[in-house]
Amino acid sequence: MSCPLIANADTIRVTRVDGCGRPTCGPEGSFVFDCFASLGMKANVDDGTDVEYKAANGRVCGFKRGCPSFKGYDVELSFFSVSPEFIEITTGNPLVFGFDGKPIGYDDCSIQCNSGFAIELWAEVLGADACTSATAGDGAWIYFLMPWVASGQLGDLEIGSEKAALTLTGATRSGGGWGTGPYDVMPIDAAGAAGKMLTPIGSACHRRTFITTVKPPKPSCDYTPVLCA
Template identity: 30%
Template sequence: MSVFPVVKGTRLRATKVNSCGLPVAGNANYVVTNGWVSLAISPVMQEAEELEQRNAEGRVCVADRTPPERKYYNLTLTLCQVNTCLITLFNGWEQELDWEGNAVGVRDQRRVESDYGVALEVWAGGKAGNDCPTPEDDSIFASASTGKSYGYFLTFGTEFTLGDIEIAASVANFTLTGITFAGPQWGRGPWNVVPTDADNTPGRLLTPVTDDQHLVIQRTPIAPPEPTPGEECCPLNIGSVFTAPNFYFGGPDGEPAADVAPAQTACVPTP
């Protein structure tokens, strides 16, 4: 049984994906940041429908109801002091460059991006009552860590738009709102986020994301990644790092997918 509190957002990682959740390689296609205030995840439901038929006397002769279903979730991400590349990553807006080619802003567009989206991973703090079990033998030394675990949230968002901006004698935050979608082509993901053995070896999700799932929530002892340099967007490599025998989905002759994602190349932020 997993019981854990959700206290404080520790880290956020956004990875560019297509409309099926497949990670998209590119020069500025992922970012890890502390520069966010909150993430709200609100379900949008298909309400239950009452089915009823009355007979000629006006009495109910057939009664039933359809079950409610989750259609998707509304996402509201509030940002503070973030690089403009993150906004571009979410909604496809054009970067504004200075005379040296460095990103200094963004320019809006009329069309809302829906062909691509982002995989959003969020780590939350909060100590659970079972984070420090009493050891039964000395095997605990082989897997010793900080003793801290995290709440891990994974979802897939698209159709992000920038909310109201109020400039006044107060702090102004940027708010991005979008909707979730199923990301079955994320599979087990390109990142190491859960333990794969008793030694707490960081690895990929143990079970692939399916075509019916918009949200994954679990407890993990694997610490969140550090922010990318300058909290800038970094190059994402997929085909060049997931090579035999480290396959993303599996090899041509039935070889299994890699349990541990290969390391990405050193991050050199792309303007």
């Protein structure tokens, strides 16, 4: 599958990470959903400073182009489902509970800059060979991983006669401790057995992208556990 085409976004999973960018294990560590419109990943790049030596007569004696510096991605997620669990993981703001102890809402209090969340996106692959590979089960997906997104915050919200959409913004960080991750997201042998990533994502990296034949997780309206070995 050398020329995959992205058909459409399918599923997103967010996972709570600690102050060092490591997955937080436990029963309330992640949330999976598919009720979203788009996920934007805008590269944040410093163009650098050009160096130019110009003589008094106007002739350019020497020139060196500035080296761009990659700062990460500015993330913008547009979604529809107002899930308290999702908002708590991504913004760090507290939940509001009902009489039965279940989350029914959330408070908007502050922006959490020290911890954050990981975000994974599965997008369906379009192509005649998506189901012909020996390791393919029910298709193939482009898998995107941003292992550490910080400063999650909700954008403006307007409620009226039109459909309402919420916007979550954040920025990726490098130096996280995601490693190979806690999930089975790729085939690890010729039979197509699902397992963790075969190589850890580098500590200086902000995003990983690859093709996988392992199905995305099923959406849920509740926390999903993160099991760490």
